[in-house]
Amino acid sequence: MNPAELLPVAVEATTVAAELVRTRFPGTLTAKGDRDMASEVDFAVERAVRDLLRERTPGIGLLGEEEGGPALDGELTWVLDPVDGTVNFVHGLPLCAVSLALVRRRRPVLGVVEMPFLGSRYQAVEGAGAYADGRRLRASAATTLAEAVVAVGDYAVGADADLLNRERLAVTAALVPRVQRIRMLGTAATDLAWVAGGRLDALVMLANNPWDTAAGVVLAREAGALVVDRYGAEHDTASNETLAGPRSLLDEIRALIRAVRADFTE
Incomplete structure (x- = not known):
């Protein structure tokens, strides 16, 4: 199946989802771990999108952040983050997004990122x-970090957060004197969409899940950005980190990350 044929379905699903996010209060929060939670809206959006896609594309499964789903090594699988940026949403900050991707054998081939409170929809199909x-x-x-606005992913919470954040803070500290500005938006889908649109020059995210990044990766690649892991390997849904931006910037960023890691292993 040509993924482009399913773009209208994906847009329909994210439109329904965005309306739920815009019109409902977060409601009861369900703890998912240390300082991590899902709102009633997260669950409502995922169930609404799951029901719609089950009707429109009955042969394609869905992996959602809140309720799980199939592995991503099959022919086609939908991947959904119902509210990317739940903490922002709960606190009334307008930076959150609905992120829906279609993945073929771990490679995202279609992505839609809808930003309910900003009134923007970003969409891409591989090759189009x-x-x-x-x-x-x-x-x-x-071409240089000195002219670049670089987004960084959230710092860790939960188990081993202190250990994980030592490296992330060190990477941020290495970037600060070299880049024009650092930004932390709290929503990976928005980070990648804005890399695609040139609002952000690069993204450094040292941990991720496939629902965080799958849709945004298609956007960034189709807009001309390179998307890799910290080792420079092509990004897919099994990648543990996400670096996105022009190759010249990522070469510098990867060198900084290597230097930080070397300091930690000495």
């Missing part, structure tokens, strides 16, 4: 370009 509200997207052409 990336668009936001009808406008073709082009990633940044920055």
Whole structure:
């Protein structure tokens, strides 16, 4: 099946999801671990999208953040983050997104990122370009970190957070004197969509899940950005980290990460 044929279905699903996010209060929060939670809206969105996609594409399973699903090594699988940026949503911050991707054998081939409170929809199909509200997207052409606005992923919570954050804080500290500005938005889907659109020059995220990144990876790639893990390998749904941006910036960023890791292993 050509993934482009399923783009209207994906847009329909994220439109339904975004309306739920816009019109409902977070409600009761369900703890998922140390300082991590899901809202009633997370569950409501995932169930609504799951029901719609089951009806429209009955032969394709769905992996959702809240209720799980099939492995991602099959022919086609939907991957959903119902509210990417739940903490922002719960606190009334408008930076959150619905992220829906179609994955073929661990490689995202279609992505839609809908930002309910910003009124923006980003969409891409592999080989067909990336668009936001009808406008073709082009990633940044920055060549030096000194001219780059670089987003960093959230710091860790939960088990081993202190240990994990030592490296993440050290990477941030290495970036700060070299980049134009650092930003932490709290929503990976928005980070990647804005890398695709050139609002952010690069993204450094040292941990992720497939629902965090799958849709955004398609957007960034189709807009001309490179998306790899910390070792420079092509990103897929099994990747543990996400680096996105122009190759020249990622070469510098990967060198900084290697230097930080070397300091920790001495």
